[in-house]
Amino acid sequence: MGRYVQLVMGPAGSGKSTYCATMMTHCQNIGRSVHLFNLDPAAEKFEYNPTIDIRDLITLEDVMEELQYGPNGGLIYCLEFLLNNIDWLEDELGEYEDDYLIIDCPGQIELYTHFPIMRRICECLQRMHFRICGVYLLESQFIQDNSKFFAGVMSAMSAMVSLEIPHINVLSKMDLLGKVKQRELERYFDPDPLLLADEANTSMNPKFHDLNRAIVQLIDDYNMVSFLPLNINDEDSITAVISHVDNALQFGEDQEPKEPKDEFDIEYD
Numbered sequence: 001m002g003r004y005v006q007l008v009m010g011p012a013g014s015g016k017s018t019y020c021a022t023m024m025t026h027c028q029n030i031g032r033s034v035h036l037f038n039l040d041p042a043a044e045k046f047e048y049n050p051t052i053d054i055r056d057l058i059t060l061e062d063v064m065e066e067l068q069y070g071p072n073g074g075l076i077y078c079l080e081f082l083l084n085n086i087d088w089l090e091d092e093l094g095e096y097e098d099d100y101l102i103i104d105c106p107g108q109i110e111l112y113t114h115f116p117i118m119r120r121i122c123e124c125l126q127r128m129h130f131r132i133c134g135v136y137l138l139e140s141q142f143i144q145d146n147s148k149f150f151a152g153v154m155s156a157m158s159a160m161v162s163l164e165i166p167h168i169n170v171l172s173k174m175d176l177l178g179k180v181k182q183r184e185l186e187r188y189f190d191p192d193p194l195l196l197a198d199e200a201n202t203s204m205n206p207k208f209h210d211l212n213r214a215i216v217q218l219i220d221d222y223n224m225v226s227f228l229p230l231n232i233n234d235e236d237s238i239t240a241v242i243s244h245v246d247n248a249l250q251f252g253e254d255q256e257p258k259e260p261k262d263e264f265d266i267e268y269d
C-alpha cells in the first residue's frame, strides 16, 4: 500500500465540500481507511469532521482581526503560514500510513494559478511520499454556453499546469440538470474541437473568431476537454470518478512513488 491524496480544487461554490463528503461516504462504504483534511482556513462546517484541519493551526478570522487583512490577503497569509510551519503538517500527517486523504481546498483560484502556494504544498506532500491526484471541479452550469466553458477549461488547465500532478476534471452538480439538458451536454464530454470553435463563433463578434480557434486548439492539444460528469445521487457516476482517480494514483499498486521533480529540472523542447 502507500499514501494517497485527492486534492479537491475548483472555484468557490463548485461543490468541493459536497464532493469530499460524497467521497468520504463512498470510500467508507467500500472499506477504505479515509480521512478528510481541511485546507480552508475560512471553512465553517463539514458533514464529516476533518481529521486534519488547518484551522487548528490558523484561522482566517483571527488573521483578519489581528492583522487587519482582507479576506483574500488573509487567506494567502494563512497558507504561507502553513508552509512556514510545515513541521506542524508533517506531525499531523506522520500518523497516516496506508491511508487515503481527501483534501478540501479553498476556492480562490489565484492559489492555483498565480501563487506557487498549492504547488509548494504538493511538493511537501510528495516529499512525505504521498501520491497526489488533483480533482478539479467545475459546475455543470459552466458548460451551458461556450464562452463560460472556455473560461472553466482554462482555469482547470491553469491549475494542471501550475501543479504538475495527475489531474482529473469533474463536472459537478449534474443532478441540477434535467435529463434533456444532460443529453445536450454530452457533446461537451468529449467534444469535436472544430464544432466547438464553429459554435462559439456563430454567436460572437468576428474579432474573436481567431482567438476562439486558438483556444480550442490549445484545449485540444492538451487533451483537457474531458470532464467526468458527477451526479451525487447516482452511485455509478461516483464509482466512475473514483476509479479514474485510483488509476491516476495507481492506487494499491506496490511501487515507490516517483520523487518530486526539482523545481528547475524542467526540460523544454
Ligand SMILES: Nc1nc2c(ncn2[C@@H]2O[C@H](COP(=O)(O)OP(=O)(O)OP(=O)(O)O)[C@@H](O)[C@H]2O)c(=O)[nH]1
Pocket: 010, 011, 012, 013, 014, 015, 016, 017, 018, 019, 106, 107, 172, 173, 174, 175, 176, 231, 232
Ligand atoms: N444540487 C446539488 N447541489 C450541490 C451539489 N454540490 C454542491 N451543491 C450545493 O452548492 C453549494 C456549494 O457547495 P459546496 O460543497 O459548499 O461548494 P464548495 O466548492 O465547497 O464551496 P466553497 O468552499 O465556498 O468554495 C451548496 O449550497 C451545496 O449544497 C450537487 O452535486 N448537487
